[in-house]
Ligand SMILES: Nc1ncnc2c1ncn2[C@@H]1O[C@H](COP(=O)(O)OP(=O)(O)O)[C@@H](O)[C@H]1O
């Protein structure tokens with residue numbers, strides 16, 4: 001026997017005719033009723049007894065069952081109970097003897113939708129079936145809506161999971177580069193502090209002698225002055241006085257650099273808000289450029305041409321960071337194809353932003369390989385990639401398209417020339433779209 005859900009799923013088409021099964025041991029009634037129903041546009045199947053009715057249900061579902069309560073062997077009550085259990089979406093109407101209210105009540109308690117007294121008044125029959133059909137149609141409609149809602153919910157969940165996993169993946173990937181990026185300033189901060197430590201020791205020694213000179217109150221022993229002169233010479237005081245401020249300055253710069261990388265990484269990996277907020281896209285671009293530095297710096301120089309008076313854009317900044325990252329990494333890969341590993345001649349990535357009326361436009365251009373003509377129409381497809389496993393997953397542009405177009409009502413297009421390079425153009429409405 002088919003399960004209730006399987007059979008109801010097949011039958012949820014709203015426009016399909018309502019299917020009625022009539023079970024009665026009275027041949028004459030079956031004939032009259034089935035003719036009546038078919039005339040009214042219902043699909044109708046008749047059976048002589050309860051067992052045959054249940055078998056018919058097992059083979060194909062029905063929307064409405066019209067059941068005689070009194071049938072040999074398996075009677076209407078038993079059929080009704082089985083339908084309630086195995087085909088709960090079916091609407092059952094029972095046929096009772098004239099005036100047999102107690103049995104009608106019992107059937108209603110068992111879950112019958114309605115009852116009709118025999119002999120059937122065609123008029124009452126038609127209106128009972130019509131009500132049942134209307135109810136069933138409404139039920140089908142609700143089921144369809146629910147199925148659609150579930151479908152779009154799971155598509156949305158999948159999409160979220162994909163974009164979240166791509167984000168985690170890129171955070172993981174960037175982490176190695178970030179560690180490297182942080183390592184360089186950390187090293188020179190360390191070197192500078194070591195120098196300051198040595199310089200401080202020389203100065204302390206010098207100060208010790210000066211103090212003795214001051215304490216001597218005018219009667220300074222000439223050896224002391226000689227010692228001071230000696231110390232000044234060995235400590236290379238001139239050198240210290242120019243180098244100490246430089247070391248301090250460089251250390252501060254290094255710390256500043258480290259903290260800006262950490263800040264950018266924090267911003268980049270932030271789970272982001274579900275609600276749009278007004279954000280400075282230039283800031284998003286800068287922090288994405290910072291966290292991705294290790295991905296492009298070996299193959300390209302990066303130039304930014306950001307509009308200094310760009311208005312804040314109502315957006316999901318975390319998701320746009322991901323888009324910028326995907327495009328920057330793609331640009332670096334495309335340049336890498338041209339300049340090769342261990343590049344002596346670097347390519348160039350240019351990132352520009354500008355306002356255009358109610359829109360903000362961000363352009364990410366590269367001097368890479370360009371996009372071959374035969375794949376141009378596929379690059380936004382999920383999982384389309386021309387890269388080796390580990391280098392590409394084909395999700396970057398699909399996610400970019402989803403974020404820019406679906407979530408922001410913007411556009412993402414590209415301009416490409418084989419062998420010369422590619423420019424991706426993102427346009428976003430400044431005010432949020434519905
Ligand atoms: N800037 C670009 N220059 C040349 N080809 C590109 C560029 N950006 C994307 N592509 C092409 O589009 C494909 C899909 O890109 P994407 O969705 O980011 O996936 P992936 O980078 O993982 O391959 C890439 O494999 C590449 O062939």
Ligand SMILES: [Mg+2]
Nearest residue numbers: 326330396397
């Ligand atoms: Mg990519």
